[in-house]
């Protein structure tokens with residue numbers, strides 16, 4: 420078994436380091452947390468990442484990330 424998570428690209432960047440590369444569990448449940456692959460910061464939930472992937476880059480996707488980040492993962 421090699422790794423329980425996999426990386427994928429988001430059209431919006433990590434608010435901490437500006438990376439597009441995110442990490443999520445291979446199970447990919449809608450409520451799984453998505454972390455920045457570079458700095459490991461919580462970015463959003465997987466279903467939110469799916470919405471962003473569908474929407475593509477833009478102000479709506481950026482607003483969604485901002486809301487998720489501010490909500491936090493605690």
Ligand SMILES: [Zn+2]
Pocket residue numbers: 433434435436437438455456457458459460
């Ligand atoms: Zn980051």
